[in-house]
Amino acid sequence: MTDVISIFQNIPGIAIRAIVVGSLVSLCASLLGVTLVLKRYSMIGDGLSHVGFGALAIASVLQIGNASMAISLPIVMAAAFILMVLNEKRRMQGDAAIAVLSTGAIAIGTLLYRLSDGQYSQDVCNSLFGTSSINLLLESDMWIAIGVSVVVLTAFILFYTRIFSVTFDQTFAKATGVHVGVYSMMLAGLTAVTVVIGMKMIGAIMISGLIIFPALSAMRVTKRFKSVMITSAVLSLVCFAFGFFLSLVIGAQPGPAIIAVHVACFLICSLIGWLKTRKRARMSRSIIVEPECVDKMK
Protein backbone atom coordinates (compact mmCIF):
# COMPACT_ATOMS: atom_id res chain seq x y z
CA MET A 1 0.00 0.00 0.00
CA THR A 2 2.78 2.43 0.90
CA ASP A 3 4.29 1.63 -2.48
CA VAL A 4 1.17 2.84 -4.19
CA ILE A 5 1.11 6.05 -2.23
CA SER A 6 4.76 6.62 -2.97
CA ILE A 7 4.08 6.14 -6.66
CA PHE A 8 1.55 8.92 -6.55
CA GLN A 9 3.81 11.10 -4.40
CA ASN A 10 6.87 10.70 -6.55
CA ILE A 11 5.33 11.19 -9.94
CA PRO A 12 2.02 12.89 -9.45
CA GLY A 13 2.09 14.59 -12.85
CA ILE A 14 2.57 11.34 -14.73
CA ALA A 15 0.01 9.42 -12.66
CA ILE A 16 -2.58 12.16 -13.19
CA ARG A 17 -1.77 12.13 -16.87
CA ALA A 18 -2.34 8.37 -17.04
CA ILE A 19 -5.60 8.63 -15.10
CA VAL A 20 -6.88 11.43 -17.33
CA VAL A 21 -5.97 9.62 -20.56
CA GLY A 22 -7.29 6.29 -19.32
CA SER A 23 -10.61 7.62 -18.03
CA LEU A 24 -11.32 9.65 -21.13
CA VAL A 25 -10.44 6.82 -23.48
CA SER A 26 -12.58 4.45 -21.39
CA LEU A 27 -15.49 6.87 -21.57
CA CYS A 28 -15.27 7.35 -25.35
CA ALA A 29 -14.76 3.64 -25.99
CA SER A 30 -17.76 2.69 -23.87
CA LEU A 31 -20.12 5.08 -25.70
CA LEU A 32 -18.90 4.07 -29.15
CA GLY A 33 -18.99 0.43 -28.07
CA VAL A 34 -22.75 0.43 -27.56
CA THR A 35 -23.46 1.39 -31.17
CA LEU A 36 -20.63 -0.74 -32.58
CA VAL A 37 -21.78 -3.87 -30.74
CA LEU A 38 -25.44 -3.33 -31.69
CA LYS A 39 -24.58 -2.68 -35.33
CA ARG A 40 -22.56 -5.92 -35.30
CA TYR A 41 -19.35 -3.98 -35.85
CA SER A 42 -17.58 -5.26 -32.71
CA MET A 43 -14.66 -6.58 -34.66
CA ILE A 44 -13.95 -3.22 -36.28
CA GLY A 45 -12.27 -2.01 -33.09
CA ASP A 46 -10.17 -5.16 -33.08
CA GLY A 47 -9.21 -4.81 -36.74
CA LEU A 48 -8.35 -1.15 -36.31
CA SER A 49 -6.08 -1.79 -33.34
CA HIS A 50 -4.07 -4.30 -35.35
CA VAL A 51 -3.75 -1.76 -38.13
CA GLY A 52 -2.57 0.62 -35.41
CA PHE A 53 0.12 -1.88 -34.47
CA GLY A 54 1.35 -1.87 -38.05
CA ALA A 55 1.31 1.92 -38.04
CA LEU A 56 3.37 2.07 -34.84
CA ALA A 57 5.89 -0.20 -36.52
CA ILE A 58 6.19 2.25 -39.38
CA ALA A 59 6.72 5.05 -36.87
CA SER A 60 9.42 3.00 -35.17
CA VAL A 61 11.24 2.34 -38.46
CA LEU A 62 11.12 6.01 -39.26
CA GLN A 63 12.46 6.60 -35.73
CA ILE A 64 9.77 9.10 -34.78
CA GLY A 65 8.56 7.15 -31.79
CA ASN A 66 7.57 10.29 -29.94
CA ALA A 67 5.27 11.51 -32.69
CA SER A 68 3.93 8.07 -33.55
CA MET A 69 0.35 9.34 -33.45
CA ALA A 70 1.01 11.58 -36.44
CA ILE A 71 1.60 8.38 -38.43
CA SER A 72 -0.84 5.97 -36.83
CA LEU A 73 -3.85 8.29 -36.71
CA PRO A 74 -4.21 8.86 -40.47
CA ILE A 75 -3.47 5.20 -41.25
CA VAL A 76 -6.04 3.87 -38.78
CA MET A 77 -8.59 6.47 -39.90
CA ALA A 78 -8.13 5.37 -43.52
CA ALA A 79 -8.54 1.71 -42.50
CA ALA A 80 -11.75 2.58 -40.60
CA PHE A 81 -13.27 4.29 -43.61
CA ILE A 82 -12.28 1.43 -45.91
CA LEU A 83 -13.90 -1.10 -43.55
CA MET A 84 -17.10 0.95 -43.34
CA VAL A 85 -17.33 1.34 -47.11
CA LEU A 86 -16.72 -2.40 -47.61
CA ASN A 87 -19.44 -3.10 -45.07
CA GLU A 88 -21.95 -0.76 -46.67
CA LYS A 89 -21.32 -1.80 -50.25
CA ARG A 90 -21.04 -5.48 -49.37
CA ARG A 91 -18.23 -5.87 -51.89
CA MET A 92 -16.54 -8.18 -49.44
CA GLN A 93 -17.95 -9.74 -46.33
CA GLY A 94 -17.28 -7.36 -43.46
CA ASP A 95 -15.76 -9.93 -41.11
CA ALA A 96 -13.46 -11.27 -43.83
CA ALA A 97 -12.33 -7.73 -44.67
CA ILE A 98 -11.44 -7.11 -41.03
CA ALA A 99 -9.48 -10.35 -40.78
CA VAL A 100 -7.54 -9.52 -43.94
CA LEU A 101 -6.68 -6.02 -42.74
CA SER A 102 -5.73 -6.99 -39.20
CA THR A 103 -3.59 -10.03 -39.95
CA GLY A 104 -1.95 -8.19 -42.84
CA ALA A 105 -1.13 -5.25 -40.61
CA ILE A 106 0.29 -7.49 -37.86
CA ALA A 107 2.51 -9.31 -40.38
CA ILE A 108 3.85 -6.14 -41.94
CA GLY A 109 4.25 -4.49 -38.54
CA THR A 110 6.26 -7.39 -37.15
CA LEU A 111 8.52 -7.45 -40.20
CA LEU A 112 9.08 -3.71 -39.96
CA TYR A 113 10.01 -3.95 -36.27
CA ARG A 114 12.53 -6.64 -37.18
CA LEU A 115 14.04 -4.38 -39.82
CA SER A 116 14.36 -1.36 -37.52
CA ASP A 117 17.36 -1.44 -35.15
CA GLY A 118 15.39 -0.37 -32.08
CA GLN A 119 14.79 -2.60 -29.09
CA TYR A 120 12.74 -5.05 -31.09
CA SER A 121 11.12 -7.12 -28.39
CA GLN A 122 10.46 -4.23 -26.01
CA ASP A 123 8.80 -2.14 -28.71
CA VAL A 124 6.67 -5.01 -29.99
CA CYS A 125 5.67 -5.86 -26.46
CA ASN A 126 4.70 -2.28 -25.69
CA SER A 127 2.57 -1.82 -28.74
CA LEU A 128 0.86 -5.20 -28.39
CA PHE A 129 0.24 -5.36 -24.67
CA GLY A 130 0.26 -1.71 -23.72
CA THR A 131 2.85 0.50 -22.21
CA SER A 132 4.88 -1.19 -19.51
CA SER A 133 5.32 2.05 -17.69
CA ILE A 134 3.02 5.01 -17.51
CA ASN A 135 6.14 7.17 -17.87
CA LEU A 136 5.84 6.60 -21.60
CA LEU A 137 2.62 8.60 -21.80
CA LEU A 138 3.46 12.05 -23.08
CA GLU A 139 1.80 15.28 -22.16
CA SER A 140 0.71 15.62 -25.78
CA ASP A 141 -1.13 12.29 -25.44
CA MET A 142 -3.15 13.78 -22.63
CA TRP A 143 -4.14 16.84 -24.63
CA ILE A 144 -5.09 14.75 -27.62
CA ALA A 145 -7.18 12.48 -25.38
CA ILE A 146 -8.95 15.52 -23.91
CA GLY A 147 -9.62 16.93 -27.37
CA VAL A 148 -10.94 13.65 -28.73
CA SER A 149 -13.24 12.99 -25.82
CA VAL A 150 -14.71 16.46 -26.10
CA VAL A 151 -15.48 15.68 -29.75
CA VAL A 152 -16.92 12.22 -28.97
CA LEU A 153 -19.07 13.46 -26.09
CA THR A 154 -20.35 16.43 -28.09
CA ALA A 155 -21.19 14.17 -31.02
CA PHE A 156 -23.10 11.76 -28.79
CA ILE A 157 -25.05 14.54 -27.09
CA LEU A 158 -25.87 16.44 -30.29
CA PHE A 159 -26.71 13.41 -32.40
CA TYR A 160 -28.00 11.07 -29.68
CA THR A 161 -31.45 10.56 -31.21
CA ARG A 162 -30.03 10.10 -34.69
CA ILE A 163 -27.41 7.66 -33.46
CA PHE A 164 -30.23 5.66 -31.85
CA SER A 165 -32.22 5.69 -35.06
CA VAL A 166 -29.30 4.65 -37.27
CA THR A 167 -28.29 1.91 -34.83
CA PHE A 168 -31.78 0.50 -34.34
CA ASP A 169 -33.03 0.53 -37.93
CA GLN A 170 -30.82 1.95 -40.65
CA THR A 171 -33.43 1.63 -43.41
CA PHE A 172 -36.11 3.46 -41.46
CA ALA A 173 -33.59 6.16 -40.52
CA LYS A 174 -32.72 6.60 -44.18
CA ALA A 175 -36.38 6.76 -45.18
CA THR A 176 -36.97 9.54 -42.63
CA GLY A 177 -34.16 11.57 -44.13
CA VAL A 178 -31.23 10.77 -41.83
CA HIS A 179 -27.92 10.70 -43.69
CA VAL A 180 -26.98 7.21 -42.59
CA GLY A 181 -23.66 7.16 -44.44
CA VAL A 182 -22.46 10.31 -42.67
CA TYR A 183 -23.18 8.78 -39.25
CA SER A 184 -21.48 5.51 -40.10
CA MET A 185 -18.39 7.40 -41.19
CA MET A 186 -18.52 9.58 -38.09
CA LEU A 187 -18.65 6.47 -35.90
CA ALA A 188 -15.77 4.91 -37.84
CA GLY A 189 -13.67 8.06 -37.52
CA LEU A 190 -14.30 8.47 -33.80
CA THR A 191 -13.58 4.79 -33.20
CA ALA A 192 -10.30 5.08 -35.09
CA VAL A 193 -9.18 8.04 -32.98
CA THR A 194 -10.20 6.35 -29.73
CA VAL A 195 -8.38 3.17 -30.70
CA VAL A 196 -5.17 5.02 -31.56
CA ILE A 197 -5.09 6.90 -28.27
CA GLY A 198 -6.17 3.97 -26.15
CA MET A 199 -3.75 1.60 -27.82
CA LYS A 200 -0.72 3.24 -26.27
CA MET A 201 -1.95 2.57 -22.78
CA ILE A 202 -3.98 -0.64 -23.15
CA GLY A 203 -2.14 -2.25 -26.06
CA ALA A 204 -3.17 -3.15 -29.59
CA ILE A 205 -4.38 -6.62 -28.65
CA MET A 206 -6.66 -5.51 -25.83
CA ILE A 207 -8.00 -2.08 -26.82
CA SER A 208 -11.08 -3.59 -28.50
CA GLY A 209 -11.98 -5.05 -25.11
CA LEU A 210 -12.34 -1.51 -23.84
CA ILE A 211 -14.90 -0.92 -26.61
CA ILE A 212 -16.85 -4.16 -26.36
CA PHE A 213 -16.88 -5.17 -22.67
CA PRO A 214 -18.70 -2.16 -21.15
CA ALA A 215 -21.47 -2.33 -23.79
CA LEU A 216 -21.93 -6.08 -23.34
CA SER A 217 -21.93 -5.83 -19.56
CA ALA A 218 -24.43 -2.98 -19.63
CA MET A 219 -26.75 -4.90 -21.96
CA ARG A 220 -26.82 -7.79 -19.51
CA VAL A 221 -28.32 -5.67 -16.74
CA THR A 222 -30.44 -3.08 -18.51
CA LYS A 223 -32.75 -3.19 -21.52
CA ARG A 224 -33.25 0.43 -22.57
CA PHE A 225 -30.97 2.32 -24.93
CA LYS A 226 -30.37 5.36 -22.76
CA SER A 227 -29.71 3.30 -19.65
CA VAL A 228 -27.40 0.99 -21.61
CA MET A 229 -25.40 4.05 -22.71
CA ILE A 230 -25.15 5.46 -19.19
CA THR A 231 -24.44 2.10 -17.55
CA SER A 232 -21.78 1.35 -20.13
CA ALA A 233 -20.02 4.66 -19.45
CA VAL A 234 -20.18 4.23 -15.66
CA LEU A 235 -18.98 0.61 -15.75
CA SER A 236 -16.12 1.58 -18.04
CA LEU A 237 -14.93 4.33 -15.70
CA VAL A 238 -15.25 2.13 -12.62
CA CYS A 239 -13.41 -0.76 -14.27
CA PHE A 240 -10.65 1.57 -15.40
CA ALA A 241 -10.23 2.94 -11.87
CA PHE A 242 -10.09 -0.56 -10.36
CA GLY A 243 -7.83 -1.90 -13.09
CA PHE A 244 -5.41 0.99 -12.91
CA PHE A 245 -5.21 0.72 -9.14
CA LEU A 246 -4.71 -3.03 -9.43
CA SER A 247 -1.86 -2.55 -11.88
CA LEU A 248 -0.13 -0.19 -9.46
CA VAL A 249 -0.60 -2.56 -6.53
CA ILE A 250 0.70 -5.66 -8.28
CA GLY A 251 3.15 -3.76 -10.44
CA ALA A 252 1.71 -5.02 -13.71
CA GLN A 253 1.03 -3.26 -16.98
CA PRO A 254 -2.21 -1.27 -16.83
CA GLY A 255 -3.69 -2.77 -20.03
CA PRO A 256 -4.11 -6.39 -18.94
CA ALA A 257 -5.15 -5.34 -15.43
CA ILE A 258 -7.93 -3.09 -16.74
CA ILE A 259 -9.23 -5.69 -19.19
CA ALA A 260 -9.13 -8.38 -16.48
CA VAL A 261 -11.35 -6.19 -14.30
CA HIS A 262 -13.69 -5.78 -17.30
CA VAL A 263 -13.91 -9.57 -17.63
CA ALA A 264 -14.83 -9.87 -13.95
CA CYS A 265 -17.39 -7.09 -14.35
CA PHE A 266 -18.91 -8.83 -17.38
CA LEU A 267 -19.26 -12.08 -15.45
CA ILE A 268 -20.96 -10.29 -12.56
CA CYS A 269 -23.33 -8.47 -14.92
CA SER A 270 -24.13 -11.73 -16.73
CA LEU A 271 -25.01 -13.33 -13.41
CA ILE A 272 -27.25 -10.40 -12.47
CA GLY A 273 -28.90 -10.53 -15.91
CA TRP A 274 -29.48 -14.26 -15.62
CA LEU A 275 -31.03 -13.91 -12.17
CA LYS A 276 -33.29 -11.11 -13.44
CA THR A 277 -34.51 -13.18 -16.41
CA ARG A 278 -35.19 -16.16 -14.15
CA LYS A 279 -37.14 -14.02 -11.74
CA ARG A 280 -39.21 -12.55 -14.57
CA ALA A 281 -39.84 -15.96 -16.13
CA ARG A 282 -41.09 -17.23 -12.78
CA MET A 283 -43.33 -14.19 -12.37
CA SER A 284 -44.85 -14.52 -15.86
CA ARG A 285 -45.45 -18.22 -15.22
CA SER A 286 -47.40 -17.40 -12.11
CA ILE A 287 -49.41 -14.81 -14.05
CA ILE A 288 -50.35 -17.25 -16.80
CA VAL A 289 -51.62 -19.91 -14.41
CA GLU A 290 -54.44 -17.89 -12.93
CA PRO A 291 -57.21 -19.71 -11.04
CA GLU A 292 -59.92 -19.19 -13.66
CA CYS A 293 -57.65 -20.58 -16.37
CA VAL A 294 -57.10 -23.65 -14.26
CA ASP A 295 -60.85 -23.96 -13.78
CA LYS A 296 -61.39 -23.77 -17.53
CA MET A 297 -58.73 -26.39 -18.12
CA LYS A 298 -60.59 -28.73 -15.84
Next chain:
Amino acid sequence: MAILTFENVGLAYGGVSVAHDVSFRVNAGEFWGIIGENGSGKTTLMKALLGLIPCASGRIVMGEGLKPNEIGYLPQQSAIQKDFPASVEEVVLSGTIGYRGWKPFYGRRERAIADGNMEKLGLLPLKKDSFQELSGGQQQRVLLARALCATKKCLVLDEPTTGLDPVVTAEFYRMVREINKNGMTVIMVSHDVEEAVKCCSHILHLSCHPLFIGTTAEYKNSPVGRKYLQENAL
Protein backbone atom coordinates in the same frame (compact mmCIF):
# COMPACT_ATOMS: atom_id res chain seq x y z
CA MET B 1 -54.98 15.65 -56.92
CA ALA B 2 -53.02 12.45 -56.48
CA ILE B 3 -50.79 12.10 -53.43
CA LEU B 4 -48.43 9.86 -55.42
CA THR B 5 -47.98 9.54 -59.16
CA PHE B 6 -45.71 6.88 -60.65
CA GLU B 7 -44.74 7.94 -64.17
CA ASN B 8 -43.25 5.16 -66.30
CA VAL B 9 -41.10 4.06 -63.40
CA GLY B 10 -38.37 1.57 -64.24
CA LEU B 11 -36.29 -0.04 -61.49
CA ALA B 12 -32.99 -1.83 -61.42
CA TYR B 13 -31.24 -3.75 -58.68
CA GLY B 14 -27.49 -4.16 -59.03
CA GLY B 15 -27.67 -3.07 -62.67
CA VAL B 16 -30.32 -5.65 -63.56
CA SER B 17 -33.79 -4.39 -64.48
CA VAL B 18 -36.42 -5.75 -62.09
CA ALA B 19 -39.48 -3.71 -63.08
CA HIS B 20 -40.47 -1.44 -65.92
CA ASP B 21 -43.33 0.72 -67.18
CA VAL B 22 -44.98 1.12 -63.79
CA SER B 23 -47.50 3.98 -64.05
CA PHE B 24 -50.30 4.57 -61.59
CA ARG B 25 -51.80 7.23 -59.36
CA VAL B 26 -52.57 6.95 -55.69
CA ASN B 27 -55.21 9.35 -54.37
CA ALA B 28 -55.29 10.46 -50.76
CA GLY B 29 -57.13 8.04 -48.48
CA GLU B 30 -56.78 4.99 -50.73
CA PHE B 31 -55.46 1.65 -49.52
CA TRP B 32 -53.24 0.09 -52.17
CA GLY B 33 -51.97 -3.45 -52.13
CA ILE B 34 -48.87 -4.09 -54.20
CA ILE B 35 -48.84 -7.82 -54.74
CA GLY B 36 -46.74 -10.22 -56.73
CA GLU B 37 -44.42 -13.15 -56.26
CA ASN B 38 -40.88 -13.05 -54.93
CA GLY B 39 -38.65 -11.24 -57.39
CA SER B 40 -41.56 -9.42 -59.01
CA GLY B 41 -40.00 -6.07 -58.14
CA LYS B 42 -42.53 -5.05 -55.48
CA THR B 43 -39.96 -4.56 -52.71
CA THR B 44 -37.70 -2.60 -55.07
CA LEU B 45 -40.65 -0.40 -56.03
CA MET B 46 -41.27 0.28 -52.35
CA LYS B 47 -37.61 1.17 -51.80
CA ALA B 48 -37.78 3.67 -54.65
CA LEU B 49 -40.91 5.18 -53.13
CA LEU B 50 -39.09 5.59 -49.79
CA GLY B 51 -36.18 7.24 -51.56
CA LEU B 52 -33.77 4.46 -50.59
CA ILE B 53 -32.83 3.79 -54.21
CA PRO B 54 -33.20 5.97 -57.32
CA CYS B 55 -35.55 5.11 -60.18
CA ALA B 56 -33.67 3.77 -63.20
CA SER B 57 -36.16 5.57 -65.42
CA GLY B 58 -39.35 7.59 -65.03
CA ARG B 59 -40.19 9.34 -61.78
CA ILE B 60 -42.35 9.30 -58.68
CA VAL B 61 -44.15 12.61 -58.10
CA MET B 62 -45.51 13.50 -54.69
CA GLY B 63 -48.55 15.73 -54.35
CA GLU B 64 -50.76 17.22 -51.65
CA GLY B 65 -47.76 18.53 -49.76
CA LEU B 66 -46.27 15.09 -49.11
CA LYS B 67 -42.52 15.30 -48.61
CA PRO B 68 -40.12 12.44 -49.39
CA ASN B 69 -39.08 11.95 -45.76
CA GLU B 70 -42.64 12.12 -44.46
CA ILE B 71 -43.70 8.62 -45.43
CA GLY B 72 -44.27 6.30 -42.49
CA TYR B 73 -42.49 3.02 -43.13
CA LEU B 74 -43.11 -0.32 -41.45
CA PRO B 75 -40.25 -2.65 -42.38
CA GLN B 76 -40.35 -6.41 -42.62
CA GLN B 77 -40.07 -8.13 -39.26
CA SER B 78 -36.86 -9.84 -40.29
CA ALA B 79 -35.18 -6.46 -40.81
CA ILE B 80 -35.53 -5.56 -37.14
CA GLN B 81 -33.07 -6.55 -34.44
CA LYS B 82 -35.12 -8.56 -31.99
CA ASP B 83 -32.59 -8.28 -29.17
CA PHE B 84 -32.07 -4.54 -29.33
CA PRO B 85 -32.06 -2.84 -25.92
CA ALA B 86 -34.64 -0.07 -26.24
CA SER B 87 -37.85 0.90 -24.50
CA VAL B 88 -41.12 1.05 -26.42
CA GLU B 89 -41.11 4.82 -25.97
CA GLU B 90 -37.58 5.16 -27.38
CA VAL B 91 -38.52 3.20 -30.51
CA VAL B 92 -41.76 5.11 -31.11
CA LEU B 93 -40.10 8.49 -30.52
CA SER B 94 -37.45 7.69 -33.13
CA GLY B 95 -40.23 8.00 -35.72
CA THR B 96 -40.39 11.75 -35.19
CA ILE B 97 -36.82 12.30 -36.34
CA GLY B 98 -37.68 13.37 -39.90
CA TYR B 99 -39.37 16.66 -39.14
CA ARG B 100 -37.68 17.56 -35.91
CA GLY B 101 -34.85 19.60 -37.38
CA TRP B 102 -31.56 19.77 -35.54
CA LYS B 103 -32.75 19.72 -31.95
CA PRO B 104 -30.55 17.23 -30.11
CA PHE B 105 -33.32 15.83 -27.87
CA TYR B 106 -37.02 15.11 -28.19
CA GLY B 107 -39.21 18.06 -27.25
CA ARG B 108 -42.72 18.31 -25.86
CA ARG B 109 -44.27 18.20 -29.35
CA GLU B 110 -42.51 14.96 -30.29
CA ARG B 111 -43.47 13.34 -26.99
CA ALA B 112 -47.10 14.36 -27.51
CA ILE B 113 -47.12 12.85 -31.00
CA ALA B 114 -45.52 9.63 -29.73
CA ASP B 115 -47.94 9.40 -26.80
CA GLY B 116 -50.89 9.98 -29.13
CA ASN B 117 -49.86 7.16 -31.44
CA MET B 118 -49.07 4.80 -28.57
CA GLU B 119 -52.53 5.50 -27.18
CA LYS B 120 -54.13 4.86 -30.57
CA LEU B 121 -52.52 1.41 -30.72
CA GLY B 122 -53.01 0.57 -27.06
CA LEU B 123 -49.32 0.74 -26.26
CA LEU B 124 -49.36 3.25 -23.41
CA PRO B 125 -49.28 0.54 -20.70
CA LEU B 126 -46.13 -0.85 -22.36
CA LYS B 127 -44.47 2.56 -22.78
CA LYS B 128 -41.55 1.88 -20.43
CA ASP B 129 -41.27 -1.81 -21.28
CA SER B 130 -38.32 -3.25 -23.12
CA PHE B 131 -38.89 -3.74 -26.86
CA GLN B 132 -36.93 -7.01 -26.94
CA GLU B 133 -39.17 -8.63 -24.33
CA LEU B 134 -42.40 -8.05 -26.28
CA SER B 135 -44.18 -10.64 -28.40
CA GLY B 136 -43.93 -10.48 -32.20
CA GLY B 137 -47.37 -8.91 -32.50
CA GLN B 138 -46.61 -6.27 -29.88
CA GLN B 139 -43.29 -5.44 -31.54
CA GLN B 140 -45.13 -4.97 -34.82
CA ARG B 141 -47.58 -2.60 -33.14
CA VAL B 142 -44.66 -0.58 -31.70
CA LEU B 143 -43.13 -0.30 -35.18
CA LEU B 144 -46.49 0.74 -36.58
CA ALA B 145 -46.70 3.48 -33.95
CA ARG B 146 -43.20 4.58 -34.96
CA ALA B 147 -44.27 4.71 -38.62
CA LEU B 148 -47.33 6.78 -37.66
CA CYS B 149 -45.04 9.25 -35.87
CA ALA B 150 -43.13 9.75 -39.11
CA THR B 151 -46.16 10.66 -41.20
CA LYS B 152 -49.57 12.29 -41.25
CA LYS B 153 -50.43 11.29 -44.78
CA CYS B 154 -48.90 8.14 -46.16
CA LEU B 155 -48.01 4.78 -44.64
CA VAL B 156 -45.94 2.10 -46.39
CA LEU B 157 -46.13 -1.45 -45.05
CA ASP B 158 -43.65 -4.12 -46.16
CA GLU B 159 -45.00 -7.67 -45.73
CA PRO B 160 -46.45 -6.57 -42.39
CA THR B 161 -47.83 -9.88 -41.17
CA THR B 162 -45.03 -12.30 -42.02
CA GLY B 163 -44.28 -14.36 -38.93
CA LEU B 164 -47.41 -13.32 -37.03
CA ASP B 165 -50.04 -15.86 -35.98
CA PRO B 166 -53.58 -15.64 -37.50
CA VAL B 167 -55.17 -13.95 -34.49
CA VAL B 168 -52.50 -11.26 -34.30
CA THR B 169 -52.61 -10.86 -38.10
CA ALA B 170 -56.35 -10.22 -38.04
CA GLU B 171 -55.95 -7.71 -35.22
CA PHE B 172 -53.15 -5.99 -37.15
CA TYR B 173 -55.25 -5.60 -40.31
CA ARG B 174 -58.14 -4.28 -38.22
CA MET B 175 -55.87 -1.55 -36.85
CA VAL B 176 -54.50 -0.63 -40.28
CA ARG B 177 -58.03 -0.43 -41.73
CA GLU B 178 -59.01 1.83 -38.85
CA ILE B 179 -56.02 4.10 -39.55
CA ASN B 180 -56.92 4.12 -43.26
CA LYS B 181 -60.53 5.08 -42.48
CA ASN B 182 -59.27 8.13 -40.62
CA GLY B 183 -57.79 9.45 -43.86
CA MET B 184 -54.33 7.89 -44.02
CA THR B 185 -53.17 6.70 -47.44
CA VAL B 186 -51.78 3.18 -47.06
CA ILE B 187 -49.56 1.27 -49.47
CA MET B 188 -48.94 -2.33 -48.52
CA VAL B 189 -46.45 -4.66 -50.19
CA SER B 190 -47.51 -8.25 -49.72
CA HIS B 191 -47.36 -11.68 -51.26
CA ASP B 192 -50.58 -12.59 -49.44
CA VAL B 193 -53.09 -12.00 -52.26
CA GLU B 194 -56.09 -13.11 -50.23
CA GLU B 195 -55.45 -10.71 -47.38
CA ALA B 196 -54.71 -7.88 -49.79
CA VAL B 197 -57.98 -8.42 -51.58
CA LYS B 198 -59.79 -8.41 -48.24
CA CYS B 199 -58.53 -5.07 -46.97
CA CYS B 200 -57.22 -2.99 -49.88
CA SER B 201 -59.27 -0.61 -51.98
CA HIS B 202 -56.89 -0.84 -54.92
CA ILE B 203 -54.50 -3.47 -56.25
CA LEU B 204 -51.29 -3.27 -58.25
CA HIS B 205 -50.30 -6.75 -59.34
CA LEU B 206 -46.66 -6.67 -60.32
CA SER B 207 -44.62 -9.19 -62.22
CA CYS B 208 -41.70 -7.08 -63.45
CA HIS B 209 -44.37 -4.97 -65.14
CA PRO B 210 -47.91 -4.28 -63.95
CA LEU B 211 -50.28 -7.17 -64.70
CA PHE B 212 -53.19 -5.31 -63.14
CA ILE B 213 -53.83 -1.80 -61.84
CA GLY B 214 -57.23 -0.82 -60.51
CA THR B 215 -59.78 -1.26 -57.76
CA THR B 216 -60.05 -4.46 -55.80
CA ALA B 217 -63.55 -5.16 -57.14
CA GLU B 218 -62.23 -4.98 -60.68
CA TYR B 219 -59.28 -7.15 -59.74
CA LYS B 220 -61.50 -9.93 -58.42
CA ASN B 221 -63.25 -10.08 -61.83
CA SER B 222 -60.14 -9.67 -63.95
CA PRO B 223 -58.49 -12.72 -65.57
CA VAL B 224 -55.27 -12.13 -63.56
CA GLY B 225 -57.13 -11.73 -60.31
CA ARG B 226 -59.34 -14.77 -60.85
CA LYS B 227 -56.32 -16.89 -61.76
CA TYR B 228 -54.31 -15.88 -58.71
CA LEU B 229 -57.14 -16.06 -56.23
CA GLN B 230 -58.07 -19.50 -57.51
CA GLU B 231 -54.49 -20.74 -57.31
CA ASN B 232 -54.28 -19.44 -53.78
CA ALA B 233 -57.50 -21.12 -52.78
CA LEU B 234 -56.24 -24.50 -53.99
